Amino acid sequence: MRIALYQPDIPQNTGTIIRMAVCFGLPVDIIEPCGFIWNDKQLKRAGMDYLDKADITRYLAWETYIKEHTPGRLILMTTHASMPFTQFQFKEDDILLFGRESCGVPQDVHQAVDGRIRIPMRPDERSLNLAVSCAIATSEAMRQIGLYKNLS
Numbered sequence: 001m002r003i004a005l006y007q008p009d010i011p012q013n014t015g016t017i018i019r020m021a022v023c024f025g026l027p028v029d030i031i032e033p034c035g036f037i038w039n040d041k042q043l044k045r046a047g048m049d050y051l052d053k054a055d056i057t058r059y060l061a062w063e064t065y066i067k068e069h070t071p072g073r074l075i076l077m078t079t080h081a082s083m084p085f086t087q088f089q090f091k092e093d094d095i096l097l098f099g100r101e102s103c104g105v106p107q108d109v110h111q112a113v114d115g116r117i118r119i120p121m122r123p124d125e126r127s128l129n130l131a132v133s134c135a136i137a138t139s140e141a142m143r144q145i146g147l148y149k150n151l152s
Helices: 011-024 041-053 062-068 107-112 130-145
Strands: 002-006 028-031 056-059 074-077 095-098 115-117
Touching: 002 011, 011 028, 011 041, 011 130, 028 062, 056 062, 062 107, 074 107, 074 130, 095 130
Parallel strands: 002 028, 002 095, 028 056, 074 095, 074 115
Antiparallel strands: none
16 A cells, blocks of 8 residues: 655645655655745654655656556545545555545546545534545555555
């Protein structure tokens, strides 16, 4: 399983997600351009010393990612999906894709993915923080496919 971030805007969220991925032994794909300079001090502050341990692959653009990414289903986490993530059947080679904090992903990305899921929320709320959403979805996927048994 992998985590992919589509053009992340906020370095603190990216650093937090990378830190979580290191703790769970998951690789992270960064689909650029980012909304910040990669060596941003806020990214380093949120990622702490985990950035040096991370398995990160950076892609210059979505088109490059589509051609070169590791095989597996692309599962987009989006507020525009109808299926709750708890009803989705995750697989071991899934790539959990998360959009930009400011505007999600464009329509061509929606059309390219293999599945779209959402976190159920109260109808009057807009969205969760990206790092929180990533942790929630990753946790459920790991639970379903038994990845927690490999951790102490």
